[in-house]
Amino acid sequence: MAQGQVNQYQSLNPQVPTLKRSPSFTSTHAKALKPFDSGDIKVLLLENINQTAIDILTGEGYQVEAHSKSLPEDVLIEKIRNVHCIGIRSKTQLTRKVLAEAKKLLVIGCFCIGTNQVDLEAAARQGIAVFNSPFSNSRSVAELVIAEIIFLSRQLGDRNIEMHQGIWNKVSAKCYEIRGKTLGIIGYGHIGAQLSVLAEAMGMTVYFYDIIQIMPLGTAKQVSTLDELLERSDFVTLHVPETEETKNMIGDAEINKMKKASYLINASRGSVVQVPALIKGLQSEHLQGAAIDVYPREPRSNGQYFNDELNSWTTELLKCKNLIMSPHIGGSTEEAQRMIGVEVATALFKYINYGTSIGAVNFPEIDLRAIQDTDKNSIRVLFAHQNVPGVLREINQILSDHNVEKQYSDSRGEIAYMMADISDVDENDIRKIYDTISSSKANVLTRIVY
Ligand SMILES: NC(=O)C1=CN([C@@H]2O[C@H](COP(=O)(O)OP(=O)(O)OC[C@H]3O[C@@H](n4cnc5c(N)ncnc54)[C@H](O)[C@@H]3O)[C@@H](O)[C@H]2O)C=CC1
Numbered sequence: 001m002a003q004g005q006v007n008q009y010q011s012l013n014p015q016v017p018t019l020k021r022s023p024s025f026t027s028t029h030a031k032a033l034k035p036f037d038s039g040d041i042k043v044l045l046l047e048n049i050n051q052t053a054i055d056i057l058t059g060e061g062y063q064v065e066a067h068s069k070s071l072p073e074d075v076l077i078e079k080i081r082n083v084h085c086i087g088i089r090s091k092t093q094l095t096r097k098v099l100a101e102a103k104k105l106l107v108i109g110c111f112c113i114g115t116n117q118v119d120l121e122a123a124a125r126q127g128i129a130v131f132n133s134p135f136s137n138s139r140s141v142a143e144l145v146i147a148e149i150i151f152l153s154r155q156l157g158d159r160n161i162e163m164h165q166g167i168w169n170k171v172s173a174k175c176y177e178i179r180g181k182t183l184g185i186i187g188y189g190h191i192g193a194q195l196s197v198l199a200e201a202m203g204m205t206v207y208f209y210d211i212i213q214i215m216p217l218g219t220a221k222q223v224s225t226l227d228e229l230l231e232r233s234d235f236v237t238l239h240v241p242e243t244e245e246t247k248n249m250i251g252d253a254e255i256n257k258m259k260k261a262s263y264l265i266n267a268s269r270g271s272v273v274q275v276p277a278l279i280k281g282l283q284s285e286h287l288q289g290a291a292i293d294v295y296p297r298e299p300r301s302n303g304q305y306f307n308d309e310l311n312s313w314t315t316e317l318l319k320c321k322n323l324i325m326s327p328h329i330g331g332s333t334e335e336a337q338r339m340i341g342v343e344v345a346t347a348l349f350k351y352i353n354y355g356t357s358i359g360a361v362n363f364p365e366i367d368l369r370a371i372q373d374t375d376k377n378s379i380r381v382l383f384a385h386q387n388v389p390g391v392l393r394e395i396n397q398i399l400s401d402h403n404v405e406k407q408y409s410d411s412r413g414e415i416a417y418m419m420a421d422i423s424d425v426d427e428n429d430i431r432k433i434y435d436t437i438s439s440s441k442a443n444v445l446t447r448i449v450y
Pocket residue numbers: 113114115134135137138141186187188189190191192209210211212239240241242243245246267268269293294328329330331332
């Protein structure tokens with residue numbers, strides 16, 4: 001097949017608009033696989049995703065529509081019907097209902113760590129891969145928590161509010177250094193481990209509780225039960241994902257097990273702490289303070305009210321002393337947002353253009369050595385299918401008229417994904433290959449890039 005020539009197939013893949021040949025290259029390096037007119041790829045970015053991502057995706061030639069807020073469900077549904085790629089942060093809920101409308105969607109980018117806002121199984125069943133940024137904002141969260149430990153210890157939040165009201169209130173009672181105090185970390189992953197190192201550098205003793213055995217950094221020690229961690233710690237901080245097990249993890253019983261006059265910090269997910277129990281703990285002074293960055297229900301955008309309508313306990317909570325509240329800013333730094341923008345946007349275009357799913361959180365992770373620009377008449381078949389017996393036999397039968405240069409397949413739960421680079425493919429064969437594979441019984445989504 002001559003390179004640089006526009007192919008005539010209008011709809012090799014109903015999910016991807018008009019397909020075109022890749023541009024010609026003079027080097028003998030990896031060939032850029034752009035089987036479609038990039039300008040037809042529509043990307044919707046919500047929640048003020050960093051400019052680095054917009055630059056990368058527009059640089060690929062895609063049409064990018066960016067919004068600073070998350071969208072109400074009806075508007076989201078309207079918009080998601082027409083896009084091939086969506087980028088969100090922690091607010092936008094991509095539920096089964098929303099995804100059912102996303103008929104053209106190929107890929108979702110969570111420009112954050114958490115992916116609990118996406119129905120990952122529903123996405124996989126539709127052949128939609130989901131990517132996130134597993135650690136680009138961990139340092140930012142860890143630094144915020146260090147600041148909060150010091151703020152709580154010195155009642156700095158309350159002193160700051162008083163000064164803003166013109167009140168001079170110089171006190172040392174119940175204000176402490178953090179040196180020599182014990183920090184208990186629940187969830188010793190990217191953030192918990194990073195925090196552990198920073199806390200030890202400040203002279204704290206660190207214990208952690210996690211459901212898996214993890215090698216401690218520095219002199220931190222893993223404890224075997226949550227109760228032990230709660231009983232030992234002056235500060236308890238949560239760094240677990242939102243899962244069925246972590247929902248409501250901290251309630252009355254857990255707070256009562258914490259040391260008298262200890263502190264609780266939550267920068268994980270709002271569902272992890274039962275706020276009425278926290279309020280009780282603060283009111284009774286069993287807890288000496290708390291810092292919260294995340295809430296069960298959070299406003300969709302800046303400028304919206306944070307009040308009892310959103311969470312019925314808000315007024316009670318706001319009356320508590322030595323309580324630091326922040327608007328879900330754990331990962332909100334220039335450094336983190338820039339890195340996340342680059343990382344997730346890169347994963348998105350690699351998936352769209354090459355089918356590479358390495359780093360996907362709901363999909364089999366596969367990739368192949370690149371097709372070289374000297375490899376004429378080569379195509380890449382991308383086949384997401386139901387994970388049932390006999391599918392590969394059927395597909396390899398279809399491919400057997402050509403030379404399979406390389407092939408990789410993997411499965412994850414109900415979904416399997418195969419990538420195969422085929423040479424000796426005549427231009428007229430491409431539609432036939434596409435039609436035959438995509439009409440197989442197990443087909444979820446077939447794409448061909450070349
Ligand atoms: N406030 C903010 O802006 C941010 C909040 N987050 C939240 O922090 C969470 C943690 O982030 P990472 O440290 O990057 O995640 P990670 O996946 O690296 O670590 C989570 C750790 O929690 C452990 N874990 C899971 N279930 C547990 C349970 N039931 N009990 C004890 N440990 C459990 C895991 O084994 C893992 O070691 C994210 O899932 C996200 O929800 C993340 C970034 C920013």
